[in-house]
Amino acid sequence: MTLRPMIAFSGNCRQAMEFYRECFGGTLDVQGLSDDVKSQLPENMRDIVLRAKLTTSFFTLLASDLGQTTAPGRIALVLESGDREIRKRVFRKLSGTETADPEPGETAATIDPFGVEWLFNF
Numbered sequence: 001m002t003l004r005p006m007i008a009f010s011g012n013c014r015q016a017m018e019f020y021r022e023c024f025g026g027t028l029d030v031q032g033l034s035d036d037v038k039s040q041l042p043e044n045m046r047d048i049v050l051r052a053k054l055t056t057s058f059f060t061l062l063a064s065d066l067g068q069t070t071a072p073g074r075i076a077l078v079l080e081s082g083d084r085e086i087r088k089r090v091f092r093k094l095s096g097t098e099t100a101d102p103e104p105g106e107t108a109a110t111i112d113p114f115g116v117e118w119l120f121n122f
Contacts, residue, residue, distance in 0.1 A: 006062035006079060007116060013049035016114040026056035061087040076109070076117035084122065091120050118119040 009016055022047055031051045038046040048065040058081070073082045081087050084104070092100050095110035101110040102122040109119050 004060045004062055005014055006064065009049075009063060009065050009114065011044075011048065012114060013052055014047070015061050016116075017049075017052040017054055017061075017063050017111075018111065019060060020054055023090050024054070024056045024059075026054050029053045029055075076119050078119045078121070080121060087120050087122060091118075094118050 007013075007016070017028055017030065022099055029052065032049055033041070033046065043076075050064060050066060052063045052122055054061045054063075077105060079087065079090060088101065090101065091108060091110060092098055094112045095111065100108070100110075102120065106122045107119060108122060111117050
């Protein structure tokens with residue numbers, strides 16, 4: 001059994017997933033709307049992402065612009081890696097600071113530019 005988290009965004013899924021690809025590496029596959037469907041929608045809805053999939057060497061992350069607009073439950077994504085330098089590099093990218101250096105044994109949290117909370121065990 002494999003758990004693959006899926007994040008629902010409100011119109012900025014493509015930008016968020018491109019940001020995550022910069023942080024984690026991997027391959028990003030983005031599925032938008034067909035031209036037929038786009039022509040029937042208002043201008044502000046034509047670029048929505050139906051499904052995005054980021055596949056890295058250690059996880060798969062799914063996302064979409066189609067989801068709840070209110071969050072009945074809040075989640076945080078926990079990133080674990082045996083390599084402290086990888087954790088530090090990714091934490092710095094997600095948090096937008098190049099100076100973050102959590103101590104070994106510390107749990108660090110950050111909220112990325114798209115409002116997603118990430119937890120790291122250093």
